[in-house]
Structure formats: C-alpha cells, structure tokens
Amino acid sequence: xxxxxxxxxxxxxSKSVNITEFDEALKKLSERxxxxxxxxxxxxxxxxxxxxxxxIFVFDAxxxxxxxxxxxxxxxxxxxxxxxxxxxxxxxxxxxxxxxYSKIYCQDxxxxxxxxxxxxxxxxxxxxxxxHLKGKLLLSSLSRKxxxxxxxxxxxxxxxxxxx
Numbered sequence: 001x002x003x004x005x006x007x008x009x010x011x012x013x014s015k016s017v018n019i020t021e022f023d024e025a026l027k028k029l030s031e032r033x034x035x036x037x038x039x040x041x042x043x044x045x046x047x048x049x050x051x052x053x054x055x056i057f058v059f060d061a062x063x064x065x066x067x068x069x070x071x072x073x074x075x076x077x078x079x080x081x082x083x084x085x086x087x088x089x090x091x092x093x094x095x096x097x098x099x100x101y102s103k104i105y106c107q108d109x110x111x112x113x114x115x116x117x118x119x120x121x122x123x124x125x126x127x128x129x130x131x132h133l134k135g136k137l138l139l140s141s142l143s144r145k146x147x148x149x150x151x152x153x154x155x156x157x158x159x160x161x162x163x164x
Contacts, residue, residue: 004040004087005051006159007137012088016046016053016133018070022111026056030067030109033058037065042087044125046132049088057129061122068116071106074130082124086138091160092150096141102126 005011019026029052037045037058044059055070076099084096103117104126116126128138139147 004036004045004049004090006088006090007139007154009051009088011048011051011053012132012137013135014048014053015135016048016055018055022069022107022109026069027109029054030056030058034060034065034067037087040087043121044129045087046129048132048135055133057133059122059125059129061118061125063122066116067109068104068106068114068126068129069109069111071104071130071133073105074127075103076123076127077101078119080120080124082120084124084128084138084141086128089138089154089159092154094138094142094146094150096138098124098127098141100124104130 033045033047033050036050037060043061044057046057047054057068059066059068078100079097080100081095081097083093085093100123101119102123103115105113105115108114118126139150142150
C-alpha cells in the first residue's frame with residue numbers, strides 16, 4: 001500500500017510522534033513495513049520513509065525482523081566508517097562515520113519495554129532508523145561540502161532504478 005518516499009518528501013524532515021495504541025492497526029503497520037523493507041530490499045525502515053510520522057521502525061540485520069516502537073533513548077560507543085545507503089536515497093552510498101555500537105530503549109509491538117543493541121551493522125541500523133524518527137536524513141551525516149555535492153548529483157541524475 002505505502003511506497004517508500006524519497007528525498008524531498010516532507011515526512012522525512014518531520015519529527016515523529018509517539019504511538020499510544022498498541023492494537024491490531026499497529027501490528028498491521030509493522031507487518032506492512034517489514035514487507036516493504038524486504039521488497040526494497042533493505043535492512044531497516046522507519047515509518048517516515050513511507051510517509052507516516054509515527055515513532056516506529058523495523059529492521060533485520062540478519063537475525064530476523066524486529067520492531068522498535070517509541071524509542072526513547074539511544075546509547076552509543078566507539079567509532080567506525082562504513083559505506084551506508086538509505087532506502088529514501090536509492091542508489092546512493094557514502095562513507096559515513098558513526099559510533100560502532102548502539103543500544104536503544106523502546107517498546108515492542110505489545111507495548112512492553114525492550115532493548116536492542118549491537119555492533120557493526122546492527123549498531124548502525126539502530127542509529128540510522130532512530131535518526132529518521134527525529135526528522136534526520138542520511139545526508140545530514142555528510143560534511144557541508146559532501147552534502148552539497150550529493151544534493152546536486154541527485155538533482156541532476158535522480159534516483160537510479162526509479163521510474164520518476
């Protein structure tokens with residue numbers, strides 16, 4: 001039903017709101033998000049990426065799908081540079097420096113407290129998706145010069161593989 005929105009869509013710049021009802025509609029939203037993530041294909045998807053500004057993201061860094069609702073705190077450690085992309089910036093990748101470990105406190109699909117943590121890919125995905133909920137896009141992790149070049153390249157070339 002929902003398509004992944006790309007750079008320029010207003011939901012990608014807006015802060016998301018907390019989810020207050022843990023009901024069948026939330027379960028269906030999370031299932032739909034997981035399906036969209038896999039079809040993309042990607043390892044994470046935040047609700048703003050499908051035009052919904054609610055505090056929920058899904059991810060699968062190789063251990064099966066997970067759902068993070070209302071993340072309230074993220075702790076990070078270390079530093080690593082990794083080639084990173086985003087489903088809302090399809091076909092583009094940049095060397096991004098981020099903490100290599102992260103731990104995020106949130107709720108599961110039933111409203112129970114849960115913590116996700118990990119290094120390398122899991123750590124990076126948790127940070128990336130959490131940033132989407134705060135209205136930040138991957139481009140904000142680039143230097144000013146790199147960001148300007150990236151936006152120019154996107155404006156000139158569009159998104160590879162997308163029929164715009």
